[in-house]
Every structure is written in C-alpha cells, then in structure tokens.
Amino acid sequence: MFTLENPLVMLYVRLIGWTLLGYVLGKLLPRVYTTYLGKALLFVGVPIGIVSFLRQADLSGWIVIAPTTAWVAIFVGAGLAWIWIDLGVSDERFRSLSRGITSRENTVEVTSGTNATIQQESAWSGPTQGSFLLAMTLGNTAFMGYPVSLALVGPQYFAWSLFYDLIGSTIAAYSVGIALASRFGSTANNQPRPNPFVSMAKTPALWSLPIGVGMRFVPLPTVITSGMNAIAWTTVTLSLVMIGMQLSQLQTLKNIKKALTCLSIKMLLTPLVVGTGLMFFGVTGEPRLAMVLQMAMPPAFSTLVIAQAYNLDRDLTVTTLAFGVVLLLFTIPIWLWLFS
Helix, strand or coil: CCCCCCHHHHHHHHHHHHHHHHHHHHHHCCCHHHHHHHHHHHHHHHHHHHHHHHHHCCCCCCCCHHHHHHHHHHHHHHHHHHHHHHHHHHHHHHHHHHHHHHHHHHCCCCCHHHHHHHHHCCCCCHHHHHHHHHHHHCECCCCCHHHHHHHHCCHHHHHHHHHHHHHHHHHHHHHHHHHHHHHHCCCHHHCCCCCHHHHHHCCHHHHHHHHHHHHHHCCCCHHHHHHHHHHHHHHHHHHHHHHHHHHCCCCCCCCHHHHHHHHHHHHHHHHHHHHHHHHHHCCCHHHHHHHHHHHCCCECCHHHHHHHHCCCCHHHHHHHHHHHHHHHHHHHHHHHHHHC
16 A cells, blocks of 8 residues: 555655755755746746646546636635634633723723733734735645646646636735735835736746647647656656745744644635535546645745735744645645545
C-alpha cells in the first residue's frame, strides 16, 4: 500500500521533498531570488503549462460547474467566517459590558481613555477581521493546487482544477480580496490602491486560458508538444520549490488559535459542505475530487501581499500560511477517502 507506485505516496514525497529544498534555498539565497523565480513562473512557466495541459484535458461535460463551485465555496467560507467573527465580537462586547458594570460599582466616572484602552485590547480589530476573511476566501489553487490535482486526479481532469482557479480563485483575489482589504484596512502613506481590473489584465494565466482552448485544435510538431510538456511539469516542481522559499521568509507565528479556526473552516468545513452538495447536482468521481482538492488548499501567498499593502493583520496572515501548508498533509487522505 505504501509503495512508491502509490500516487499519494509519490505526491507526499514531492510535496515534502521539493518544499524542503525550497526552504533551504530560501535560507541560503538572497530574497530577490524568490522574486525572480516567482516572476519566471508567473510569466513563462504557468502560461505554457496551462496551454500544454489543456491540450491533454477533457473539456466535455458541464465544466462550467467548476468556476461556479469556486464562487459558492468562497461565499460559503466567508459566510461561516463572518458568523465566527460576529460571535467573537459579541463575546467581547458582553465582556466589556460586564467590566463596565463592575467598574461603575467602584467608581462613578468612566473616562474616554478607558474606552480607548478597551477598544485597543480588542482581539477582533478591523485588520484582524480583514486578514481572517481574506485567508478564508483566497486559496493556493495554482502553485499548490495544480501539483496536487495533477498527481491525484491526472491531466485528463486538469481542466476542472484550471477553471476553478482562473475563473474562480484568480478573479476573486482581485475582486473579493481587494474589496475585503479596502473595507478592513488602509494603504500606507496615502499610496494609490491597485486597480483590480488592471491587475487582472496583467495576469498571464487568464490570457493563457482562451489561448490554450483555441490551440487544442491546432496540430503542433512532436518536438514542440514534448518541449511544452517538459516545461509544464518542470513548472509544477518549481512551484513547490518556490513555496518552500516563501515559507523560509515567514518570521512570526502569532494568533495561533484564530489561525487554526480559520483553517478549520477553510480547509475542512467548507470542502465538506460544498463537496457533499455537489453530489445532489450529479457531480461525482474525479471532477468532484478535483474541485474538493482545490477548495481544501491552504491560503494563497497573495494574501500576505494584500495584507501588507492594506495594513491588515500580518501576523495572523503569516500564521495561517505556515500552518495551512502543514495541515494540507493531513487533510488530503481525508478527501481521497470521502470523495475518491
């Protein structure tokens, strides 16, 4: 059962091995190398990989369900997260009221400074709420979701994961993600906020989707297709290396309780609820497994970029990123057992 021929064992060997290699390289090399690798993958590796895998993928069936499922999962997760935040804020208000009543028994005067102190001690400040919701909605469905999907579901059903990521998660990052960051954070030094439409237009992966679909009907020489396929699989490997390099740059791990709560909703509860619901729409087998795996991905590293740009709770964001990658190793067997 636990042999190298087992797809799950091979996946774990690759996930752990290449990520650890990236972690070591991230400690040894200057941080700029991570930026160079990320840009190379974003502008070269990922677009070529999308075109290559789309030529092998099966686009039959109701594949439009994939992006629809992505948006449903995003709003279900955000809704569950908002309920948890509201419970936490309500609990804080109740405790503040109790402290206020006790304080009035001892003193008549309640100054504004006391109120400010109580507000500053809030565990659910605006930036914390923003980071909590942001980590809940934006999953690492590309650099980590693609390797997991390809290893466990295969290139034939890769289009389901691809449509989930590009038309779901990617667009959500520049719409819902930016909206949440704007609502709960603020840009530093009055810097102009990024235009979400311009950001989407500069994302090569989105342009690669229609190009890849169109090139399915264009015959190419064997040398070119083999080269594209080699670049595609190399990109999958380098994506894991880059994740390890990014993890090596994370410094503080705080708010562990909130991070674990966030990850439990994002990586356990939401995939279970939405994945079970897909059964009632006739979506089963490998397509459903591909989407459940995407739903169960840890938060994307773009959440840290957004959190820094909008002054959200960086410590909470960093903690969810680090623990999310570790938690993924324990959740993948659960989804294979339930939905394979």
